Amino acid sequence: MKALLQRTVFPENHHYVPEGAWTRSAFTVLRAGKAITAPDHCIRRDSYPGQDILFCAAGRGFVSSEGRTLSVKPKQLAWLANETTHAHWPDADDPWTVFFVRIDGPDCPVMRRKVFNGRATVATISTPAVLEAWFGRLFEVLRARDDGVDLTLNRLVAELMHLIAASLVNPAESRLPVQLRAVVSQMRQAPEQPWHARQLASVAGLSAAQTRRLFQKHLHISPRRWLIRERIMMAQKLLLESDAAVSAIAERCGFCDVYHLSREFKRSTGTSPRVWRKGEGR
Structure with missing residues (x-):
């Protein structure tokens, strides 16, 4: 029973494989889901296709990316640079519940740098309910796989970029002189x-x-x-x-x-x- 309680539970876990040429011209989603993690759930990679974006809904966790180790709290999102050595794991005393999405497309690192503008790639989401609703819509699209799924996923990725960017704006800085x-x-x-x-x-x-x-x-x-x-x-x-x-x-x-x-x-x-x-x- 104790071993069972330590297992990471995935209430949602979806994979998608687009046409081979699609990611050279547009963004898409390769994987998405939600995980209630066990204390020992740790992922470490030298590199991996796409970019992993994690949103902490509860608990705490850590990410290691671009030579930095950063703590991630509830309502915070972390973007991992999958093209370099990276890792993520839960806090042993308070394992996180995390929404995750892996995007891919033309030159993802450029998109990441554009969104974060050189800052550490952890953002406090100002509208967490909106982001959770976005994940809900994404899961529905991945479950249905209707015609036009590639265009729908591309649009959803664009919405996610705007949600992240909006949370990074400092109101004092956004007012022009x-x-x-x-x-x-x-x-x-x-x-x-x-x-x-x-x-x-x-x-x-x-x-x-x-x-x-x-x-x-x-x-x-x-x-x-x-x-x-x-x-x-x-x-x-x-x-x-x-x-x-x-x-x-x-x-x-x-x-x-x-x-x-x-x-x-x-x-x-x-x-x-x-x-x-x-x-x-x-």
């Missing part, structure tokens, strides 16, 4: 304008270098790339809402010519303005 708000507001009202560095600095009341540093610190992008992104969104709106020629839209949005628009549009969306207009219009 007043100088940057002024610049962004004016650029957004007229993205077709050239917005040279001197003009941006004048709006911000700072030097050009200080304005550029504000963009990098708070928006993680240069003023030029931010402006191009706004122009692309403006072009998308015009492509759908008007019959104007692409060359006219390029000029209206501040691009040098139609070739400049096409190059930046394809870089952002993966397709040309004409193809995008046809597909989105339909």
Whole structure:
């Protein structure tokens, strides 16, 4: 009886094998479940496909990843770097109950670094009930295996990334400085304008270098790339809402010519303005 009580119980445990080429182009889920762990339940690996993400619902546990050993408490999530040596195990005195999911897709480590922005890969989830509900929906999808399961799993992974990222945002840091708000507001009202560095600095009341540093610190992008992104969104709106020629839209949005628009549009969306207009219009 004592040995039975020490066994890890898996109330949910699902595996999925997508088509071979799928993970080169989109994210998916390889495994997911829920475990009520025994004190001696320890997993250690040199490396493993995909990325394991664990959410502690009760108890406590530990993860070792990227040379760090981190404690994980209830309402906390840990993301393991499976491409390196990693491990996870429960607290011997208070073994955790853990939800787990293994994702895979194009360059998972880049996604992990983007979400955590260089910080330790443990996050306190601000909406744990929402995350548990997300796992519930994931289990239903994996049980049903309906047509379109790959697209559904891809969407669920995207939702998970947003849930994690939202929990990492510091409200004090998320408010932009007043100088940057002024610049962004004016650029957004007229993205077709050239917005040279001197003009941006004048709006911000700072030097050009200080304005550029504000963009990098708070928006993680240069003023030029931010402006191009706004122009692309403006072009998308015009492509759908008007019959104007692409060359006219390029000029209206501040691009040098139609070739400049096409190059930046394809870089952002993966397709040309004409193809995008046809597909989105339909």
